[in-house]
Amino acid sequence: MSAADPTRPSAGALSPFPAAGPPRYQLLRGVQAGLIRRFDATLEDPRAAQEARWQAIRASAVDTEFGRAHGLARARTLEDLRAAVPVRTHDGLRPYLDRVADGARGVLTTAPVTQLLETSGTTGAPKLLPVTRAWAAGVAEAQALWVLGLLGEHPDVALGPALTVVSPAAHRTSTGGLPVGSNTGRMHLAQPWWVRSRYPVPYEVFCIGDEALRQYVILRFALGAGLRSLTTANPSTILLLARRLREWQAPLTADLRAGTLREGPAAALAASDRRRWEPLLRAQAPPEDWSVAALWRLAVLNCWTGGPAAYFAARLPAALGAPIPVREVGVTASEGYFAIPVGRRHAGCALWLQGHVLEFIGDDGAPRWAWELEPGEQVRLVCTTEAGLFRYDLQDTLEVTGRIGRLPLVRFVGKTGRWLNATGEKVSEAQVSAALAAAVGEGAAPTGFCARTHWDEVPAVVLAVEGPAPPGLAPRFDAALAALNPEYAGKRASGRLGEARVEVLPGGTFARFRSARVAAGAPDGQVKDPVIARDAAEWARVRDAAGLPPEASA
Numbered sequence: 444m445s446a447a448d449p450t451r452p453s454a455g456a457l458s459p460f461p462a463a464g465p466p467r468y469q470l471l472r473g474v475q476a477g478l479i480r481r482f483d484a485t486l487e488d489p490r491a492a493q494e495a496r497w498q499a500i501r502a503s504a505v506d507t508e509f510g511r512a513h514g515l516a517r518a519r520t521l522e523d524l525r526a527a528v529p530v531r532t533h534d535g536l537r538p539y540l541d542r543v544a545d546g547a548r549g550v551l552t553t554a555p556v557t558q559l560l561e562t563s564g565t566t567g568a569p570k571l572l573p574v575t576r577a578w579a580a581g582v583a584e585a586q587a588l589w590v591l592g593l594l595g596e597h598p599d600v601a602l603g604p605a606l607t608v609v610s611p612a613a614h615r616t617s618t619g620g621l622p623v624g625s626n627t628g629r630m631h632l633a634q635p636w637w638v639r640s641r642y643p644v645p646y647e648v649f650c651i652g653d654e655a656l657r658q659y660v661i662l663r664f665a666l667g668a669g670l671r672s673l674t675t676a677n678p679s680t681i682l683l684l685a686r687r688l689r690e691w692q693a694p695l696t697a698d699l700r701a702g703t704l705r706e707g708p709a710a711a712l713a714a715s716d717r718r719r720w721e722p723l724l725r726a727q728a729p730p731e732d733w734s735v736a737a738l739w740r741l742a743v744l745n746c747w748t749g750g751p752a753a754y755f756a757a758r759l760p761a762a763l764g765a766p767i768p769v770r771e772v773g774v775t776a777s778e779g780y781f782a783i784p785v786g787r788r789h790a791g792c793a794l795w796l797q798g799h800v801l802e803f804i805g806d807d808g809a810p811r812w813a814w815e816l817e818p819g820e821q822v823r824l825v826c827t828t829e830a831g832l833f834r835y836d837l838q839d840t841l842e843v844t845g846r847i848g849r850l851p852l853v854r855f856v857g858k859t860g861r862w863l864n865a866t867g868e869k870v871s872e873a874q875v876s877a878a879l880a881a882a883v884g885e886g887a888a889p890t891g892f893c894a895r896t897h898w899d900e901v902p903a904v905v906l907a908v909e910g911p912a913p914p915g916l917a918p919r920f921d922a923a924l925a926a927l928n929p930e931y932a933g934k935r936a937s938g939r940l941g942e943a944r945v946e947v948l949p950g951g952t953f954a955r956f957r958s959a960r961v962a963a964g965a966p967d968g969q970v971k972d973p974v975i976a977r978d979a980a981e982w983a984r985v986r987d988a989a990g991l992p993p994e995a996s997a
Contacts (some may be wrong), residue, residue, distance in 0.1 A: 457483070457486050457847050457848045458479065458482075458483045458486070459592065459785035459786050459788075459789065459793065459847065460472060460479050460482070460483075460588070460591055460592065460595070460785075461595075464594075464595045464598075465594065465595070465598035465601075467594055467598065467601045468591065468594040468595045468598060471590070471591050471594060472591060475587055475588070475591060478584055478587060478588065479588075479591075481797055482588060482797065485794075485796045485797065485850050486847055486848035486849065486850045487848055487849060488849070489794070489796050489812075489813050489814045489849055489850050490812065490814055492796040492797055493521060493796050493800055493801070493812065493813065494520070494521060496796065496797060496798070496799065496800050497520075497521055497524060497800050497827070499577070499829070500799075500800065500827060500828070500829050501515055501518065501519075501524075503552045503553050503554050503575075503577070503829065504551065504552055504553070504831070504833070506549070506553055507549050507550060507551055507552060507553060507831075508539070508542075508549060508550045508551075509539055509550065509551050509831070509833065513527045513528050513833070514527050515527060515528075521800070521812070524800070524827065524833075524834070525802075525810065525834075528827075528833045528834045529834065530802075530804070530810065530825055530834045530836050531833075531834060531835060531836060532835075532836045532838065533570050533835070536832065536833070536835060539551055539831070540570075540571060540572070540573070540831075543556055543559075543571075543573050543619075543621075543831070544559060544571045544617040544618060544619055544621065545617070545618050545619045546617070546618070546619020546620055546621070547619070550831070551573065551830075551831025551832075551833075552573075552575055552829070552830065552831040554575040554576065554577060554829070555575065555576075556573040556574065556575060556621060556830075556831075557574050557575065557576065557579070557621075557622075558573075558574045558612075558613065558621055558622040558623070558624065558629065559571040559572060559573060559574065559617055559621050559622070559623045559624075560572040560573075560574060560623075560624065560625065560626045560629070560777040561623050561624065561625065561777075561929060562626075562776075562777040562869075562930065569928075569929050570777070571617060571623060572777050572778060572830065572832070573830045573831050574629065574830055575829055575830045575831070577829040577830075578779070578828055578829040578830035579629075579633065581779075581780070581797065581798035581799065581829060582630065582779065582780045582798065583630075583633060584797065584798070585773070585780035585783055585795045585798055586630065586634075586780070588783050588795075589772070589773060589783055589784065590638070592783070592784060592785060592786060593672075593743070593745070593770065595786070596743075596770065596786060596787065597672070597742045597743040597768065597770070599671055599740075599742035600671045600672040600742045600743060601671075602671055602742075603641075603668070603669045603670060603671035603740070604641050604642065604643040604668040604669060604670055604671065605638075605641045605642060605670070605671065605672045605673075605674065606642070606643065606644060606661075606665050606668070606670050606672070606673045606674070607631060607642060607673075607674040607675070608649070608661065608673075608674070608675040608680055608684075609625065609627035609628045609630075609631045609649050609675075610624070610625035610627050610628050610649065610933070611624050611625060611628045611649060611650045612624045612625065612628030612629045612631070612632050613628070614650070625777075626777045627676065628646075628649065631646065631649075632646065643664050643665060643667070643668035643670070644660075644661050644664040644665065645664070645720065645723070647716075648660045648661055648664065648720075649661075651716075653708070653711065654936040654937045654938070655708045656708045656709065656711055656712060658683070658684065658687050658708075658937070659687070659691060659694075659695075659707055659708040659709055660704065660709065660712070660720070661684075662684065662687060662688060662691070662695065663695065663698055663699075663704055663709065663724065664720075664723075664724070665739075666695065666699060666727075666730075666738065667699075667724055667725060667727065668739075669739065669740065670738075670739035670740075670741060671739070671740060671741060671742050671743075672741060672742060672743050672744070672745060673739075673741060673744050673745070674744075674745035674746070674772070675745075675746055676746060676747055676772060676775075676867065677746060677747060677752060677755065677866050677867050677939070678744075678746045678747065678748070678752055678755035678756045678758075678759055678769075679752075679755045679865070679866040679902075679934075679939045680746075680866075680937075680939065681735075681744060681746060681755075681759060681762075681763070682755055682758060682759070682762050682900070683937060683938055683939050684735075685734075685735050685762045685763055686762075686900075686938075687938075688733050688735070688738075689733060691707050691708070692733055693706075693707075694706035694707025694708075694709070695707070695729070696729040699726070699727050699728070699729045700726060700727075700728070700729060701726060702721070702724050702725050702726030702727070703721060703724070704717055704720055704721050704724060705717070732764075734763060734764030734765075735762075735763040735764060735767075736763050736764035736765035736767060737764060741767050742768070743767070743768045743769070743770050744759065744767050744768070744769045744770070745769075745770050745771075745772050746769065746771075746772060747771065747772055747855070748769060748771050749771070749774075749854045749855035749856065750855045750856055750857040750858075750864070751857060751864050751865050751866070754865070754898060754902075755866075756769055758900070770784065771784040771792060772784070773792050774792050774824075774839075774841065774853060774854075774855050776837060776839070778826060778828065778832060778835065778837055779798060779799050779826055779828050779830075779832075780795055780798055781794065781795055781798070781799070781801065781824065781826065782794050782795055782841075782852075782853050783795050785847065785852075789844075789845065789847065789852055790844045790845060790852065790854075791842075791843075791844030791845060791852030791853050791854045792852060792853055792854065793847055793850055793851075793852055794813050794850060794851055794852075794853060796813060796850070798828075799826045799827060799828045799829070800826065800827035800828075801813055801824065801825070801826055801827075802824075802825040802826075802827075802834070803816060803822035803823065803824060803825065803841070804822060804823040804825060804836075805820055805821070805822050805823075806821075810825060813850070813851055814849055814851075816843045816851045817843060818843050818844060818845050818846065818851075819842075819843060820842070820843050821840055821841065821842050821843075821856060822840070822841055822843065823836065823837075823838065823839065823840055823841075823859050824836075824837045824839045824840075824841055825837070838858055838859040838860060839855065839857075839858060839859065840855075840856040840857055840858070840859045841853040841854065841855060841856060842854050842856050861973070861974065861975040861977055862975065863875070863894060863895070863896050863904055863975055864896075865896045865898070865902040865940065866902070866934045866939045866940055867930060867934065868928060868930045868931040868934050868940065869928070869930055870894075870904065870924065870928055870931055870975075871975075872974040872975050874924060874927045874928050874931075875892075875894045875906070875924070875974055875975060876974055877923070877927055878920050878923035878924040878926075878927055879892060879906065879908075879920055879923075881919075881923035881926075882916055882919035882920040882922075882923050883913065883916070887910070887911035887913070888910070888911070889908035889909055889910040889911060889912065890908075890909045890910035890950070890953065891908070891909045891910070891948075891952065891953030891956075891972045892906055892907065892908045892909070892972070892974065893906075893907045893972065893973050893974065893975070893976055893982070893985050894906045894907070894974065894975050894976070895907070895975070895976040895982050897944070899941075901938065901939070901940065901941045902940060902941065903940060903941035903942060903943060903944060904921075904924070904940070904943040904944070905943070905944045905945075905946060906920055906943060906944070906945050906946070907945075907946045907947075907948050907985065907989075908945060908946070908947060908948065909947075909948040909949070909950060909951075909952045909953055909989075910950070912945055912947050916945050917942070917943055917944055917945040918942065918943075920943050920945065921935070921942050921943035924943060948985075948989045948991075949989055949990060952985065952988050952989040952990075953972050953985075953988070955988040955989075956972070956973075956984065956985055956988035957972070959984065959987075959988060973985065982994075
């Protein structure tokens with residue numbers, strides 16, 4: 444190893460978690476001193492962290508079906524990993540993952556799988572991702588650093604309750620008997636007691652099946668608490684709660700005055716739940732101003748701010764009544780925790796290299812390691828995790844925004860390729876096509892079609908079709924899409940997405956679209972109808988082929 448560069452700042456000087464700070468920050472920093480030292484070491488030597496991570500993952504994977512099939516006993520280095528295992532999407536790894544869901548052991552890891560996380564897949568079936576204790580511990584460490592940074596930037600969050608909106612940690616079991624649920628609920632329950640003690644809403648409330656009832660009960664509990672922070676993945680959820688407050692002002696007023704949980708949607712609450720939860724509530728005068736900014740002294744909102752979420756995050760000040768600070772929750776997914784926000788001084792999130800092995804694929808198709816990234820480029824994220832994902836292509840695009848020392852900073856740009864993803868629903872081309880086929884049934888099918896997101900306060904999928912559009916196509920397409928994609932179903936049921944709509948295009952639209960693409964130089968045999976419009980420019984080309992005038996800017 445070469446001698447240290449005397450001109451390079453030390454990791455301690457570069458650390459985004461300095462020793463000085465508010466009292467509660469300093470207390471938590473002392474508790475997490477070892478974790479911070481390990482994170483700071485990645486600022487100077489990110490490769491060492493990734494090599495150590497691969498050795499830990501490899502140790503639990505060598506003697507597995509996957510490990511034997513790919514010769515992981517010989518894959519001692521990061522370069523060996525690349526040589527032994529190809530990059531795969533979820534569909535490529537699905538045969539192994541399906542065996543895990545069926546209850547088979549020793550498939551991807553020798554560690555026991557404790558549960559499965561459900562999220563949208565690119566085809567009809569949802570993805571079921573395994574959880575192991577080692578994987579969960581790595582995610583928890585990243586979360587601990589996120590909380591530390593939050594206290595450093597917004598110390599007032601420690602002065603009152605925190606509302607974190609999550610989905611159930613388990614809502615069914617797999618064919619092999621494993622609990623299946625959401626990562627947000629799992630992380631919620633895994634928080635230390637001193638964090639959970641600040642939650643004003645009982646966890647069981649998030650398990651209420653009826654969307655409107657669940658939202659009403661969440662707001663009833665929250666109105667009785669002096670919230671200092673509100674955390675959820677999607678800013679669209681915050682906007683939805685603000686709309687619900689206006690919509691349910693009358694029943695919430697009655698329940699606040701009586702100290703009850705009986706009005707509006709709460710009339711449908713099970714008697715056993717009412718008996719359990721009403722003693723936790725108190726009678727109080729209703730507020731005069733029902734805007735979120737007036738109801739609570741929120742120090743910060745925590746949510747995604749990149750990619751499609753930027754549209755909703757920009758609308759928060761007007762919807763909430765004041766410009767409440769918004770803090771990024773990081774680059775996260777059900778597959779893992781990949782980058783941590785590290786303060787307002789840095790435009791981006793620092794890669795978390797002690798959780799998983801991370802690779803990045805640029806426009807040239809060649810994979811690179813974190814220390815090989817350059818600011819300004821966009822790359823696709825590939826991960827290898829303790830839960831049994833090996834060189835797994837998340838199809839997420841990140842932009843490299845800078846560095847701290849040698850550690851890159853990144854921001855989420857969006858899903859790679861063609862997706863509809865206004866609120867996290869991640870609808871793929873395959874799902875649009877399958878939903879339309881199911882909606883049409885045995886009837887006459889459209890000649891061509893193209894889906895896009897209509898951006899409004901409540902966005903919605905719009906399906907433009909050429910050819911026959913039978914009566915009732917829109918609600919049938921909406922229902923079919925919800926059946927194929929659980930994330931879309933959840934967003935529709937909660938009111939974060941509106942009902943899908945259908946527009947009819949003139950005959951010959953897609954033939955003219957293809958002719959224009961060929962005239963512009965695209966190979967004739969490779970031109971395809973845009974099942975999902977990649978961006979506004981592509982949708983404008985479809986409209987032009989349809990002979991429609993340009994749409995006014997939003």
